[in-house]
Amino acid sequence: MIREANVQDADVLAILLEQLGYENTSSFLPARIQTLLEHPDASLAVYETEGRVVALLCLHVIPQIALLGPFLRISYFVVDETMRSVHIGATLEAYALDVARKKGCDRIEVHCHERRKDAHRFYARCGYVESPKYFVKNLHVRSEDA
Template sequence: MSDLEIRPATPGDLPAVVAMLADDPLGAQRESPDDLTPYQEALQRLADDPNQHVVVAVRQDRVVGTLQLTIVPGLSRRGSTRSIIEGVRIHGDERGSGLGTQLIQWAVDESRRQNCQLVQLTSDVTREDAHRFYERLGFTASHVGFKLAL
């Protein structure tokens, strides 16, 4: 897959990124591809924060994948820095191509480069295929997560 480029997301990438975020039953309920304004504002906030990395995978000038990597300094684990992988999405016609593995490997490599001692991610309980994928890559289901909508 030498024709693949992983680079920071730009405002011009947002239509493709938001379409991927909305392209499943969960995302269809919570994303709004017809109004990119909140996504534009969010991308600018993320771009202004050096601990945030929103990237896209591009093949033949087409955005085919995305993820967000957050670097989190902390006190626990002897002052360890961790990273959090969020919003992993692969375009429907690229699933099963190895692209997801490449994106996650980019995130793990960047986490190492940023001196993180731990990489973590969450996945909705209904995404069983994603769980198997992450386990194949060496992640373990070690915690129970909770959310509070505000």
């Protein structure tokens, strides 16, 4: 079952994010979840099976200036490592596609780190094509500013 995440999911979402390599999110995750739930262009969904959250999908609709439709960005997408290869990812990707269509998006983008080879194969199976060159400039934010 797919449902909107809530602040009470913070502990399990921290575990899922840790599987992606994002450690130590517990102290700020409840506030981030609340911010995303209140943001009109964001969606934070979880996949639940037998009362247990086993996957996270974070989406953002981003308006464009040079093209007619906005695009949907998959910001975070993780299925618990013990639940992979049972079609949860495909179900969530279909959910993202549905959201994109309902929001009038002209494409879906996802950034997936080079080291995540299994995820690359998953996205290719879902019809995504590689669009190289992604540049990032890290801004060092003080913890009191976060």
